[in-house]
Amino acid sequence: MNAIEPIAGMRPALLIEPQPAEPAGAGQLFAAMLDGANAALERADVAASLLAAGKGGIAEAAILRAKADVALEIAAVAASRAGAAITTLLQTQV
Numbered sequence: 253m254n255a256i257e258p259i260a261g262m263r264p265a266l267l268i269e270p271q272p273a274e275p276a277g278a279g280q281l282f283a284a285m286l287d288g289a290n291a292a293l294e295r296a297d298v299a300a301s302l303l304a305a306g307k308g309g310i311a312e313a314a315i316l317r318a319k320a321d322v323a324l325e326i327a328a329v330a331a332s333r334a335g336a337a338i339t340t341l342l343q344t345q346v
Contacts, residue, residue: 282330289323296320 296316302308 285327285330289320289327292316292320292323
């Protein structure tokens with residue numbers, strides 16, 4: 253009988269070495285959130301342009317716009333809460 257031999261393990265196609273991330277501050281996190289919201293808006297604008305040119309779907313454009321709106325709303329709420337926290341700190345009497 254012919255015996256089936258196991259295949260040797262494959263080498264990884266790409267070696268990924270994790271790089272230590274520097275601790276992110278609140279400002280860096282908020283900037284990253286704004287960058288994400290901006291990217292979402294750009295994707296939504298591209299989808300709307302494609303839709304206007306007759307090359308895109310209305311569902312995709314609507315979904316991307318909704319995702320951009322949610323990202324902007326989250327950024328606005330975060331900014332509002334940060335502002336309120338700063339105001340509270342500044343009004344604290346020592």
